[in-house]
Amino acid sequence: MTAVLAPAPWRRAAAASAGPWRFGRVVHEAGVSHLEWVLKRNCSMSPAQVFGIYLSLCAVSLAIAGAFAWQGATPVLTFAAVELTLVGVALAVYARHAADQESITLAGASLTVSHRRGSRTEHTEFRAAWVRVEPSAGDRSLVELSGDGRSARVGRYLRPEWRQPLAQELRTALRMYPFISDPQ
Numbered sequence: 001m002t003a004v005l006a007p008a009p010w011r012r013a014a015a016a017s018a019g020p021w022r023f024g025r026v027v028h029e030a031g032v033s034h035l036e037w038v039l040k041r042n043c044s045m046s047p048a049q050v051f052g053i054y055l056s057l058c059a060v061s062l063a064i065a066g067a068f069a070w071q072g073a074t075p076v077l078t079f080a081a082v083e084l085t086l087v088g089v090a091l092a093v094y095a096r097h098a099a100d101q102e103s104i105t106l107a108g109a110s111l112t113v114s115h116r117r118g119s120r121t122e123h124t125e126f127r128a129a130w131v132r133v134e135p136s137a138g139d140r141s142l143v144e145l146s147g148d149g150r151s152a153r154v155g156r157y158l159r160p161e162w163r164q165p166l167a168q169e170l171r172t173a174l175r176m177y178p179f180i181s182d183p184q
Contacts, residue, residue, distance in 0.1 A: 023158075023166050024104075024173065032107070035173055037166075039157045040101035047095035054091050058084050102154050104145075106173055113145060113152040124152040133170045135163070143167045 024037040045053070065080035096118050105112045111126045126147045136144040140160035142153040155163040 021169060021173075023162075023169055034105055034107035036106075037104040037170075038101060039103070039154065039166075041098065041157050043098040045098070047098050050091050050095045050098070054088060057087065100157070102156060104154060104170070111145070111174070113154060115152070115154075122152075124150055126150065128174055131174055133167050133174065135167065140164075143170070145170070 021035070023039070024035050026033055027036050061080050061084055062077075065077045068076040100117050102116075103114045105114075106128060109128050111128045111131050113124045113126075115122045124145075126145065130147040132144075132146050134144050134146070136142045136153055140163060143155045143163050143166055145152050145154060155166055158166060
């Protein structure tokens with residue numbers, strides 16, 4: 001047996017220069033820097049791709065059902081229509097939540113949490129100096145951000161073992177929020 005070593009298709013230097021933030025990134029807009037964390041579902045298909053695949057599935061299924069109906073088996077067309085309707089409903093439910101995400105933005109003296117679920121978006125804004133970051137129930141539970149009489153839970157789209165490192169990263173960023181800059 002022989003072994004072949006090939007270079008990796010990704011660049012290690014890019015990952016090494018990402019800075020101190022594992023989940024977040026520094027964003028520069030209009031001469032102002034802020035820190036941003038975007039946590040979203042790991043979906044294999046976008047809603048547009050789901051729609052395209054559904055249309056191709058409809059075309060193939062209706063062509064086959066039409067061929068059977070042409071030969072005299074007309075109930076096949078009815079069953080194909082029922083099947084495509086049910087598959088369409090299931091894919092619509094999937095596509096509605098494929099773009100769900102949480103974003104946390106630390107800009108200046110405010111921390112903003114946005115949670116998008118389906119067509120609804122919830123925004124919660126905190127004064128960064130007064131935010132507490134704690135697990136909501138246990139070490140592997142969602143991360144709760146609270147302050148100013150409000151609270152928000154984040155980390156739904158992270159694996160449970162990554163929630164504690166996210167909480168630690170948020171605490172670190174909140175401690176140094178006036179001094180955030182690009183590490184390069």
